[in-house]
Amino acid sequence: MELRNPILRHFRLLLLISGYFYVSLTLVASIGINYGQIANNLPSPENVVPLVKSIGATKVKLYDADPQVLRAFANTGVEFIVGLGNEYLEKMQDADSAKSWVKSNVQAFLPATKITCITVGNEILALNDSSLTDNLLPAMQSLHGALVTLGLDKQVTVTTAHSLAILETSYPPSAGAFRQDLVPCVTQILNFLSKTGSPFLINAYPFFAYKANPKQVPLDFVLFQSATGVVDPATKLHYDNMLFAQIDAAYSALASLGFKKLPVHISETGWPSKGDDDEVGATPENARKYNGNLMKVFSQKKGTPMRPNGGDLNIYVFALFNENMKPGPTSERNYGLFKPDGTPAYSLGITGYNIVSNTTTAGPPSTSISGPPPPTPPAPTSSSTGYLSISLSPEKPHNHFCTLFIPCLALIMNLLFRH
Ligand SMILES: *[C@@H]1O[C@H](CO)[C@@H](O)[C@H](O)[C@H]1NC(C)=O
Numbered sequence: 024m025e026l027r028n029p030i031l032r033h034f035r036l037l038l039l040i041s042g043y044f045y046v047s048l049t050l051v052a053s054i055g056i057n058y059g060q061i062a063n064n065l066p067s068p069e070n071v072v073p074l075v076k077s078i079g080a081t082k083v084k085l086y087d088a089d090p091q092v093l094r095a096f097a098n099t100g101v102e103f104i105v106g107l108g109n110e111y112l113e114k115m116q117d118a119d120s121a122k123s124w125v126k127s128n129v130q131a132f133l134p135a136t137k138i139t140c141i142t143v144g145n146e147i148l149a150l151n152d153s154s155l156t157d158n159l160l161p162a163m164q165s166l167h168g169a170l171v172t173l174g175l176d177k178q179v180t181v182t183t184a185h186s187l188a189i190l191e192t193s194y195p196p197s198a199g200a201f202r203q204d205l206v207p208c209v210t211q212i213l214n215f216l217s218k219t220g221s222p223f224l225i226n227a228y229p230f231f232a233y234k235a236n237p238k239q240v241p242l243d244f245v246l247f248q249s250a251t252g253v254v255d256p257a258t259k260l261h262y263d264n265m266l267f268a269q270i271d272a273a274y275s276a277l278a279s280l281g282f283k284k285l286p287v288h289i290s291e292t293g294w295p296s297k298g299d300d301d302e303v304g305a306t307p308e309n310a311r312k313y314n315g316n317l318m319k320v321f322s323q324k325k326g327t328p329m330r331p332n333g334g335d336l337n338i339y340v341f342a343l344f345n346e347n348m349k350p351g352p353t354s355e356r357n358y359g360l361f362k363p364d365g366t367p368a369y370s371l372g373i374t375g376y377n378i379v380s381n382t383t384t385a386g387p388p389s390t391s392i393s394g395p396p397p398p399t400p401p402a403p404t405s406s407s408t409g410y411l412s413i414s415l416s417p418e419k420p421h422n423h424f425c426t427l428f429i430p431c432l433a434l435i436m437n438l439l440f441r442h
């Protein structure tokens with residue numbers, strides 16, 4: 024029994040993994056993951072690598088620059104966005120501080136770990152904190168200056184992630200506009216992004232719109248299942264889901280300030296599988312539909328109605344793991360596609376799948392990370408809500424068999440031959 028069990032487990036794993044890929048992931052062009060770590064029970068980064076690969080992820084967004092994670096993903100080909108926490112903005116205005124931060128948090132991991140972007144702060148402008156707001160652009164400029172000095176500015180961009188709440192109007196999409204009081208500051212940031220060839224990042228949650236107004240907002244529209252959709256009266260463009268309406272509202276807001284060409288990435292979107300009594304819609308079924316349909320829609324490589332080519336749109340789904348130490352309503356701790364032990368938080372087309380086994384041990388692989396929890400990670404260095412993001416790069420020509428099966432096979436071979 025002792026000898027046979029691991030083998031049986033491998034075959035079970037193989038069947039489950041292939042089932043998973045066929046059911047939900049053969050449809051996805053290219054996935055990136057927001058890897059939030061506000062938790063004390065997550066697997067070690069080494070054990071997260073196969074998990075990220077198992078969902079076909081090619082991009083990971085962090086809320087800090089966790090060296091353990093960046094080392095674990097060396098030579099995996101996965102692209103990283105690293106983050107600088109809101110509390111460091113003031114300090115980063117100093118050129119020497121910025122240079123030493125870039126040296127130890129970015130340069131030290133290149134080129135083995137492909138860091139392509141730094142997000143400076145998270146959702147700063149929506150906080151209405153004037154000192155943070157005032158420090159944002161200088162910190163971005165200072166970090167960009169450090170990248171130039173170190174010769175890294177061609178491979179690493181500098182941006183910041185915004186909340187959709189910086190829009191005063193988001194419906195209809197053609198009326199999208201920034202909050203009046205933020206226009207001067209946003210304009211300066213957009214000038215910086217445009218000059219440095221950096222993307223505009225925005226976090227967009229149709230869930231919040233639904234939760235705030237479940238009687239008015241049709242659930243099928245937010246879950247990508249609307250039979251009729253809505254038409255923008257000004258442009259006559261047809262929207263069959265709310266996320267695309269939100270993205271086009273951001274495009275309209277940018278265009279209204281004269282920035283028609285900036286790439287826009289959705290740095291966070293997602294749906295919680297659990298919430299408090301007053302958080303209508305936070306269920307495993309809705310989370311499965313939202314994230315599953317999101318992947319399908321993006322795999323069709325259609326852009327939004329306003330930018331139908333969809334060429335440069337990346338979407339990062341929040342989040343990789345449920346994060347047990349996040350404050351706020353119950354939903355905040357339940358955005359993960361996965362539980363901390365690597366099993367799905369809800370059915371994404373598989374059951375009992377568990378890939379986060381400790382493959383570095385000499386003994387038989389554990390089928391789940393149980394046992395004593397790992398030590399509590401250092402306090403999060405960002406005020407992020409900690410999301411796993413799935414980034415879809417629809418522009419890339421792509422062979423599903425290769426992108427999904429090669430990592431999958433590699434993993435299986437790895438498991439089989441180590442034991
Ligand atoms: C920030 O200010 C805007 C406009 O005055 C307001 O609508 C919004 O609720 C405020 N947000 C926070 C987090 O205080």
Ligand SMILES: *[C@@H]1O[C@H](CO)[C@@H](O)[C@H](O)[C@H]1NC(C)=O
Binds near residue numbers: 067070384
């Ligand atoms: C995996 O096993 C090795 C060797 O026993 C151990 O040092 C390491 O901490 C384990 N990692 C996890 C995440 O359990």
